[in-house]
Amino acid sequence: MQPRLSPSSTSRIGFQPPAIGEEEIAAVVETLRSGWLTTGPRAAELERRFAEYVGARHVLALSSCTAALHLSLLALGVGPGDEVITTPITWPATANVIVHAGATPVFADVRARDLNIDPDHVAALVGERTKAIVPVHLAGQPADLDPLLALGLPLVEDAAHALESVYRGRKVGTISAATCFSLYATKNVAAGEGGLVSTDRDDVADAIGSLRLTRRADGARYDVTTPGHKTNLPDVLASIALPQLAKVELHAARRAAQFALYDEAVDQLDGIEPLVRDPRDVHALHLYVVRIDAERAGASRDVYARELADEGIATSVHFLPVHRLTWYREHFPEQERLPEAERAGEEVLSLPLSPAHSEDDIARVAETLVRVHGRLRTAA
Ligand SMILES: Cc1ncc(COP(=O)(O)O)c(C=O)c1O
Known part of the structure; x- marks a missing residue:
């Protein structure tokens, strides 16, 4: 069947094409010429700039928001036998990482008005095994965090949609145990792939720092203090994210x-x-x-x-x-x-x-x- 095209519709309108300009292209070329492709000075600069932007003590760059969510749960000690409450109206990664951590996802219903997790239902689901709550800020509207924080459990915020969001005067990224952002191709700051996690907790930052790489470097030697994952952000991608963040x-x-x-x-x-x-x-x-x-x-x-x-x-x-x-x-x-x-x-x-x-x-x-x-x- 021929597609029906109205007279004015000459070209297809894509859903969320990336807004890449000459700055991003020049930054990638510069990184390629630098001889340093993997995690290095550009990733470190992105962490510094994003920490300033959000106003958090620590920011760690990772290979995806999925990795950021996964390592945040591990950093908080979530594991087998635990339950983590989350929302069903999300990208499946939010729930998958709970399973990857060995825990059981428990889904709470959402509120009709913004489709964010319903704090009253969360409160009803909290039990002895509940170890954390993972709210999602759907479309960029902050979830209602105060009643969730009042439950006394650590929150890992899925802020894949919420880079610029502010909840009741507090910047998303400064509020709970760990907040995870995405640099995926469609996101407000896009690098193609990538993630950032912000936290004010030294212990959480330290644990994610150990978990994001196979080993911990210590001068010429290396050691394994925990069997790490391979979820670091390469400089090629960080160099796309930097001009995106500036815009x-x-x-x-x-x-x-x-x-x-x-x-x-x-x-x-x-x-x-x-x-x-x-x-x-x-x-x-x-x-x-x-x-x-x-x-x-x-x-x-x-x-x-x-x-x-x-x-x-x-x-x-x-x-x-x-x-x-x-x-x-x-x-x-x-x-x-x-x-x-x-x-x-x-x-x-x-x-x-x-x-x-x-x-x-x-x-x-x-x-x-x-x-x-x-x-x-x-x-x-
Ligand atoms: C709500 C939500 N959470 C998590 C993710 C996963 O992000 P990433 O692709 O960076 O792993 C996405 C990605 O689209 C998302 O929309």
Whole structure:
């Protein structure tokens, strides 16, 4: 079948293309010419700059946010026999690392308004075996951390979406035992792959420092004090992240303009609503997620995604509930059903968003969504 293209849609609009400029290209060339490819001066500089940006005592650069989450759990002593409470509305890595640590993931439901973990449900799930809580700041909206901190358990924050986020006046990255950021290709600071973990705790930083490399160097000698992983960040990638970090505000301003265009368009659409952003917080504007109520919007999320794809517009889903994915269903049959998360998994759709997109691109997405909504509501 030929894709249906409207007269104005001449090119495909990607979901989250990276915003790479001449600065990033020059930085990579310089690193390649330096003769030092793996972890070295650029990774150390990124750690220093990010620690200043976030305002944390320690920042460690790692190969991914997944590695940062995994090593943070290990640094806190999470292991076999322990339970870790997390949200199902996340990328599966958040739960996978709990399994990698040998512990049992326990999923709490989310709140309908922002799809972040529900602190009341977390409180009800805490038991003798609970060792840590892993909240996720979905789309860039901080999870409600105060009631989670009040439970007296260490938090490992999954801040893959939340690089710029501030929770009630406190910068995300300075609040709990460990906060993990992602430098994946689509993220607000993108290196292709990579992760950063921030902590004010010397013991956590020291443990992650030992765990991220096979061995600990000590002058000409080396030693193994713990059998380390191989999760360091190479300088080639750190040299992409450095100019990206320098542009963090410029890129956030472009995404803010895109959010405003979407807000205006979606406001007119019955049955399509963006996730709620709490005015008390700074939202990192990482994803523009709408919920599509099939009854009121005339068709399901999947139909909307297909119609937009036919018009040359890429979308994505953040997220399918992890506890309903095959491996988790099979291995944790005792996990209770989570109605809010399961409903959200059917309804969420993320629209294109990137500083690499022009306002015209986003205006075209918004106009197309309005047109598709009109068509599907009429057909229903
Ligand atoms: C919420 C969330 N957590 C964790 C990750 C994993 O990040 P990484 O790809 O850097 O390991 C992602 C990646 O997309 C994510 O969206």
